[in-house]
Amino acid sequence: xxxxxxxxxxxxxxxLSLLLLLLMICFLPAQPNLSLKELACIxxxxxxxxxxxxxxxxxSEMISDTKLVFxxxxxxxxxxxxxxxxxxxxxxxxxQGEILDEGLSARMxxxxxxxx
Amino acid sequence: MNTTGKTSKxxxxxxxxxxxxxxxxxxxxxxxxxxSFAIMxxxxxxxxxxxxxxxxxxxxxxxxxELEEKALLIADSLVKxxxxxxxxxxxxxxxTDKKRVLSNSLSEELIKKAKSLELENFFVxxxxxxxxQKTELILSSKESIDCITAKRFALVDKKKSIIEVQTCRQ
Numbered sequence: 001x002x003x004x005x006x007x008x009x010x011x012x013x014x015x016l017s018l019l020l021l022l023l024m025i026c027f028l029p030a031q032p033n034l035s036l037k038e039l040a041c042i043x044x045x046x047x048x049x050x051x052x053x054x055x056x057x058x059x060s061e062m063i064s065d066t067k068l069v070f071x072x073x074x075x076x077x078x079x080x081x082x083x084x085x086x087x088x089x090x091x092x093x094x095x096q097g098e099i100l101d102e103g104l105s106a107r108m109x110x111x112x113x114x115x116x
Numbered sequence: 117m118n119t120t121g122k123t124s125k126x127x128x129x130x131x132x133x134x135x136x137x138x139x140x141x142x143x144x145x146x147x148x149x150x151x152s153f154a155i156m157x158x159x160x161x162x163x164x165x166x167x168x169x170x171x172x173x174x175x176x177x178x179x180x181x182e183l184e185e186k187a188l189l190i191a192d193s194l195v196k197x198x199x200x201x202x203x204x205x206x207x208x209x210x211x212t213d214k215k216r217v218l219s220n221s222l223s224e225e226l227i228k229k230a231k232s233l234e235l236e237n238f239f240v241x242x243x244x245x246x247x248x249q250k251t252e253l254i255l256s257s258k259e260s261i262d263c264i265t266a267k268r269f270a271l272v273d274k275k276k277s278i279i280e281v282q283t284c285r286q
Binding site: 014015018021022025028033034035039040043044047048050051054055068069 | 148151152155156158159162163166170177178180181184185188192195218219220221266267268269270271276278
């Protein structure tokens with residue numbers, strides 16, 4: 001009888017430890033999803049800045065270009081003033097550059113792109 | 117002789133007793149081991165399933181990552197360089213005064229001369245120019261399920277356009 005009790009105590013501990021192991025295996029962290037989404041967004045935002053610097057671009061044109069490229073998932077700031085804002089997603093990435101206007105004065109433009 | 121007979125009887129009894137004891141122990145041990153073994157087997161089975169699942173997800177992610185990387189590289193090359201042999205890798209306008217290519221300023225005529233690009237595990241399927249009208253340039257007629265499109269904003273013949281380069285897995 002004594003032997004039986006001892007045996008049962010051992011198996012109970014074994015069950016507990018194995019269950020713990022099982023739980024640990026089940027909750028192993030999944031590999032993060034590899035993506036170049038950020039790079040793609042920053043490249044597109046830089047494209048916008050480059051083209052706006054090549055041509056004289058009004059604020060309304062900037063807004064329409066941003067909508068065309070990012071489909072309402074971006075924010076545009078010009079000299080600290082938000083000219084277009086439509087944040088929807090949690091993640092964001094920004095790029096900024098200086099654009100010379102008609103009077104050759106530098107204007108700081110910042111584009112923030114929101115993505116999943 | 118009698119003593120010897122008794123001793124051998126005692127030995128026989130002892131052996132029998134031991135055998136019975138061992139038998140009991142054996143039953144207890146096997147139940148214990150059986151339960152543990154069953155749980156261990158289930159754990160191992162679940163572990164193998166989890167690892168196999170994680171591996172297949174990782175493999176898929178890496179393949180998609182590679183394809184995305186290729187698509188982005190080709191699209192970047194298209195809007196940043198000039199390659200007259202295969203304008204798919206560069207269709208920018210060359211500024212003779214500045215003696216350099218104008219990045220993000222493309223020539224539609226050059227883009228239309230783009231040849232297909234096929235490497236070991238991927239190929240470029242089509243280039244699409246979206247401005248006031250949609251121009252689609254199909255470079256390969258091959259069918260593929262896994263395709264990734266890289267999008268860039270550029271001036272095509274001084275018109276603001278979106279260039280899409282679709283890259284697919286072989």
